[in-house]
Amino acid sequence: MTGALPGVAPMAVPPGAFLVVGTLLFAIGLAGALLKRNAISIFLSIELMMNAVNLLFLTYARMRGDLAGQMIVFFVIAVAAAEAAVGLAIFVALFRVRRTVDVDKIALLKW
Amino acid sequence: MPAFSGQLVVFGFASFFALAFAVLMVVQRTPVRSVLSLVVTFFGLSVLAVLLAAPFIAALQIFVYAGAILVLFLFVIMLLNLKEEAADEDDRPVQRTLGLLVALALGGLLAGATLRAPAPPRGTPSLSSIPSPDEIPALGRLLFSDYLLAFEALSLLLLVAAVGALLLSKRKFE
Numbered sequence: 423m424t425g426a427l428p429g430v431a432p433m434a435v436p437p438g439a440f441l442v443v444g445t446l447l448f449a450i451g452l453a454g455a456l457l458k459r460n461a462i463s464i465f466l467s468i469e470l471m472m473n474a475v476n477l478l479f480l481t482y483a484r485m486r487g488d489l490a491g492q493m494i495v496f497f498v499i500a501v502a503a504a505e506a507a508v509g510l511a512i513f514v515a516l517f518r519v520r521r522t523v524d525v526d527k528i529a530l531l532k533w
Numbered sequence: 534m535p536a537f538s539g540q541l542v543v544f545g546f547a548s549f550f551a552l553a554f555a556v557l558m559v560v561q562r563t564p565v566r567s568v569l570s571l572v573v574t575f576f577g578l579s580v581l582a583v584l585l586a587a588p589f590i591a592a593l594q595i596f597v598y599a600g601a602i603l604v605l606f607l608f609v610i611m612l613l614n615l616k617e618e619a620a621d622e623d624d625r626p627v628q629r630t631l632g633l634l635v636a637l638a639l640g641g642l643l644a645g646a647t648l649r650a651p652a653p654p655r656g657t658p659s660l661s662s663i664p665s666p667d668e669i670p671a672l673g674r675l676l677f678s679d680y681l682l683a684f685e686a687l688s689l690l691l692l693v694a695a696v697g698a699l700l701l702s703k704r705k706f707e
Contacts, residue, residue, distance in 0.1 A: 434540035435584060441647040443548040443581070447555055447574075449640025454559035456632030462564055462610060466571055469602065470555055473578055473594075478647070480585045486653050489672055493680055495590050496672075499597050500687050504694035506602045510609045511701035517613050 433484065440481040447474035461513055461523040465506075472502055544584055551577030564610045568603055575599045589669050 451474060454467030476495045483491025513523050520528060551574045558570040575598045582591035676684055 435544045437652075438648050439544065439548070440581065440585065442644050443552065445640060445643040445647055446552055447578075448643060449636050450552070450555045450559055452639060453633060453636035456636060457559065457629060460564060460615065462606065462613075462615065463567055466558065466564075466567055466606065469598075470558065470571060470574065473575065473598070476590075476594075477578055477581060480582055480587050480590060482653055483587070484585045489668070489675055492587050492590055492672060493675055495587070496593065496676070497680075497683060497687060499590075499593055500691065503597055503602055504691050506605055507694050507698040508701070510605060511698035514609060514612065515701045523613065523615065 437481050437485050441478060444474045444477040444481065447471075447477065459524050459526055461516075461525050461528070462510075464525065465509055465513075469502065469506070472498060540584060543580065547577045547580035547584070549577075550574070551581065564615045565607065568606050568610065572599050572603055575603070586668065589672055 448471050451467045451469075451471035454470065455464050458464045458467060476498055479491045479495050479498075483489065483495075516528065517523055522528070554570040554573040554577070558567045558574065561567045561570060575594055579591040579594040579599075582588075582594060
């Protein structure tokens, strides 16, 4: 797995290293999303997971010598911005009613 | 080869900071500290993006993610005055270990799978070689030609999200 594809300048850092960092960040984000109880911290962990995937997209874009991967990252960032705005507004509205953002206490739809 | 080792050193530093502060973000119990740790992680990720010949995305990462989205998080945390997570009444050791195990297993699985996967085939080249000075103009041209529909849909999405956020955070929410 080398970056030295025809027409693409070789990469100084092996692409596998970027892939490992991306997957590790994804796993850390998943651990956060599973272990945290504060809704905002869970949301933050999901942001981290999206960024890990963005890193993988950039790595593959670099390996393929194709700008489509960078384009996808652009769209992911924009959608994440929209998602953060709406999600945080939901938490604010929820906090007004329930006085908490602890996901253990907001279990109305659980069963 | 001095350039070679220089890039490796930068990669090592950036990925170390990104990973260490990501772990810190999860371990931290105070939401404000979590957000600030995540800012450092995003700076590391943006350095990695520069190494991957994506300077535009690197700038976007800092402007939009660290600058806008995480500041929004900070504002909401301070607005709600969230302190440390309350000490757990019940520790739920089973769920904790299960969650950790699942995360570790998925991380190992994904790392193994991505490392074993063959190198992706070379795509339809949009540039002769990707680290080139023409990259950002090429991205702009792509955005307004091939991805024009998606771009317009995105602008609509952002408008709807802004209106939705306003509506949701109105005081008289029924």
